[in-house]
Amino acid sequence: MSEKTVRHILGLSGGKDSTALAVLLHKEIPEMEYFFCDTHKELPETYEYLDRIKARLGIKIHYLAAERGFDHWLDVYGGTLPSPKMRWCTVQMKIKPLEQFVGDDEAISYVGIRADENRDGYISTKKNIKPVFPFKERGLVKADIICLLEDTGIGLPDYYRWRSRSGCFFCFFQRKYEWIMLAQEHPDKFAEAVKYEQDHKDGRQYTWNEGETLLQLLERKDEILAEHERAMIKHEQMMAEKKKSAPNLPLAEVLDSVLEEEDDELPCLACHL
Template sequence: MSKKKVRHILGLSGGKDSTALAVLLHKEIPEMEYFFCDTHKELPETYEYLERIKARLGIKIHYLSAKRGFDHWLDIYGGLLPSPKMRWCTKQMKILPLEKFIGDDEAISYIGIRADENREGYISTKPHIKPVFPFKEKELVKADIIRLLEDSGIGLPDYYRWRSRSGCFFCFFQRKYEWVMLAEEHPDLFAEAVEYEQEHSDGRQYTWTQGETLLELLARKEQIIAEHEKAILREKKDNPNRALAQVLEEVLDSEDDELPCLACHL
């Protein structure tokens, strides 16, 4: 009996690192299976970016979805919005669909953690899924990732103008400036996020950000934008040769350096 073939898989989040990893490996590993865990609560820019990746690299992307949508799981969890301490969305809508996609097959999972990062990403507890870190092995850092994307013609996703991480439009890891800009860029999606905060029949209140509702946050819009712009100017002055996307990322990370769910944000 012949040995079962080992699968090679690479998860795309719609962010820069996983995309750069696809650029690096798509010719080296032609049998690579690319997947995107689709919560159906993503930014329009994310779907546009995935189409750009497919067109430039000539690859197929498997869109994986949970059998039940976000609203179902929200109801199961009693209306409790996901949060850094209760990341049920990542488990139910990202990790479980991925593990179903792999099944019992032996698989090598390629993860886009850079050499200049001190984190591991999502590593399955399943013994038949082996993680590998090509960027770390090749000692590639953020500047190398930007160069890979520019040279490929893919570039950065459009949302990098105002947001530094991929993920759902209502991701609780968004910084306050990113929430304000969501209201500017996609007022309909911001309004939907507000509805999730407000619609609880039992009278309890849950918020996406700690300590205030989205409407309270939006009322401080001018203050938040002004503070952000001052921080951008300081960062530009200290690092004049950095690209704008890198400046934005540095400023946002300085405001909140809590690591997001890395199954979503690579």
């Protein structure tokens, strides 16, 4: 690659926003390089969604894997599970693989933050990687993103039935309701997440959620589901009031809005777009 060549890169996370960005730009920037930082701890629905994106858009995706994977890094960090305050997972499994992929090349990194969002977060701070925000520049909001996905036939990822974000199945950013649903949809993955809480040779106890193990959380299943149900009903009423012209919103959209409103901690850009 010549020194003057600027690379165009777009990180797919398996979420709706980065996918819609690929839909928007794949014809406009045919030289775009798409990549996915594969932690090998993703949901099966995410891999299926990436296959759907490739088939519909006719693009190639580079799967970038962190050197030696999650279990290696967990060991390096002394068995300390990642958390919102200690996000070594994002650095080791998302940011570093991206930086290695780009190397010293000049690159423009296309980021799918919408015009109706106000978030930033973990993106590479390397000077040769310049982030740009096409949705913000073009004033595109969530409804536009959903249209882009529907128009191409890609739609939303299947996990949207029960979870609002892409990322590792054990992501500590997921809500209690989503943990309960993980146990229902993927009991093997839930069991694996439980094992990560329990497997500490030195006897220390780590939990994905503050102050509660996953098994304790599962014991409160009925309470958590009832709470979620109440939030859904309340939100549906609000949406029906606000959008009388479109009362029959797809469940996935309602769920997405409810869960977004419940956000008290904005997750990282590298994993959830």
